[in-house]
Amino acid sequence: MVARKASELLSGLIEPSCEQIQMKLEDARKGFNHKIVILDDDPTGVQTVHGVSVYTDWTEESIKQGFREQNQIFFLLTNSRSFTAEETAVVHQDIARRVHEVSLQEGIPYLLVSRGDSTLRGHYPLETETMKNTIEEISNTKFDGEILIPFFKEGGRLTIDNIHYVQYGEELVPASETEFAKDRTFGFNSSHLGEWIEEKTKGVYPKEDTIYISIEDLRSQNIEAIKAQLMEAENFKKVVVNAAVYSDVEVFVIALLQVMKAGKTFIFRSAASLTKVLGGISDKPFLSRVELITEETSNGGLIVVGSHVQKTTDQLCALLNSGLVTGVEFNVHLVHDDEKFQQEINRVRITCEELITSGKSVVYYTRRERLDLGVNQGESELQLSVKISQAVTSIVTDLKVRPKYIVAKGGITSSSVGTVGLSVKRAEVVGQIKPGVPVWKTGEESKFPRSSFIIFPGNVGTTDTLKEIIEVLEGKPVNAMKDF
Incomplete structure (x- = not known):
């Protein structure tokens, strides 16, 4: 076919x-x-x-x-x-x-x-x-x-x-x-x-x-x-x-x-x-920066990229090449060594905190090469994947500064960041920032109450969609006509 x-x-x-x-x-x-x-x-x-x-x-x-x-x-x-x-x-x-x-x-x-x-x-x-x-x-x-x-x-x-x-x-x-x-x-x-x-x-x-x-x-x-x-x-x-x-x-x-x-x-x-x-849900225009950034702050934003589908990698590259944010690669292949892996987790978190506090928005992303243990190692790979996912989330859990916005790229990554990293119990869906990209307003019980949490599926958008979302959040010009 x-x-x-x-x-x-x-x-x-x-x-x-x-x-x-x-x-x-x-x-x-x-x-x-x-x-x-x-x-x-x-x-x-x-x-x-x-x-x-x-x-x-x-x-x-x-x-x-x-x-x-x-x-x-x-x-x-x-x-x-x-x-x-x-x-x-x-x-x-x-x-x-x-x-x-x-x-x-x-x-x-x-x-x-x-x-x-x-x-x-x-x-x-x-x-x-x-x-x-x-x-x-x-x-x-x-x-x-x-x-x-x-x-x-x-x-x-x-x-x-x-x-x-x-x-x-x-x-x-x-x-x-x-x-x-x-x-x-x-x-x-x-x-x-x-x-x-x-x-x-x-x-x-x-x-x-x-x-x-x-x-x-x-x-x-x-x-x-x-x-x-x-x-x-x-x-x-x-x-x-x-x-x-x-x-x-x-x-x-x-x-x-x-x-x-x-x-x-x-x-x-x-x-x-x-x-x-x-559900009889009506149409609603895409959310603007005014609706998303309700509390002005000098802090930068935070983007978390965990999805490994090619579409996500292409979008990440476009964002990094734009100069809108600073990139921090998380070397998850160190997962085999507990001590080195914990050091890497701490390095990524501290670097993100320093950048956010200085007013710079930051994207931390898992190393793009997949961790492949070879043939018939599916169960072992699953166990390592869980450990990596927990580590990616822990950086948000332990973050000591409040970003002006949080974007999570990938379905499982978004879920872990929202439920564990941000401790959300109930959120309101306020709309979408781009086609198929929803936004939660976090509840009072969460780590960062009333924050905009942008949930970006790994398999949605064009090469420039992630970059365009950050342009909206950063108040930069955006061409909204590129997405289907």
Whole structure:
């Protein structure tokens, strides 16, 4: 399978009237009072929303608080992409049980959304199957199907003719042919979502048994045909939704809400775009420096780069070449020697503190060459990766000065910096600074209360996006037209 031009794949598909769709969506939402609980496997799932809460634990108290909020939607940050399969199963059992119990106590029905990576990495099907099985064991609920929508417009992730694509400029590359498919933990071979489901479920759910919602039906607003397909779902049947623009998702949600009113039950595995539509979240302009830097200070900012995907490395190089910040390389290959590794951690932290105090913004980043122990050393590499991640986070935990802003690059890095380094328990998502790059406002309980924490996924943006974000934060001119 080869890359295709976006214009070629989408030719002949006419987008319907947005105004007409919005009227139908508003009508379908009447009586839809479910609390939408989103389990986020890293902090980047809030890439499309604003004005909502993120809880960094899943205690009964936090879940109750989420149910009692006025907002229809809230996020639970599990960070499960960094967990073992066993840890993931336990966490999802606990969350499913608590959500169901709180739902009964509060008298509010719920929807569960497993927000996963738009490039198809993560603990699938483990997470959704665990929640399904747990809830069916403790209640009379039976799930008819699982809805899969990895579409994420802001990041250029489109599903067309059941093939999931990653956009690079004007080209759409099948997901299985990108670096993300070669992930050591969550790699995959197929871009066809039916085949991907069959691959991930080890043949339990064959591609022939999957329901496919076509773009043609979505663009023609063939609600009745889509509803008929959804009504056929039973025994946790998989439903793949094609989508290339937001209106595709909106038309699907109209049909979905109507069949839910007819008694159909679903669990969702999606990227970030579905959550915006389900939650009825409006568009919002990108955040400005005035909104992000609310407390003027002479201190510099802090950028943490842990992700090793090539896109991140390219963005890091562009930032370093810009002269906007000072770079400090963290030689994580010293992890084999405890004494030298601790010395390196201390050196990086102290250097960052000195630069920030002097008014200079600093980026500290892990050495770009991967630490490779050789063949059949996966478990050892995982253990070292955990040790390295803890070290990267500890620099924020032990930081003795308050930066004027904090940026974390990479999903797992962002999660660790937010939950451990900054001790955030609950944050408000205030919006995005760039397409697919969300911003938290940290809570009063955190290490640096009311700070702007910018969460930059490793697989999002163009080569210049990180540099352009720092230009915004530093009050420098920025060309906002480069991102897709």
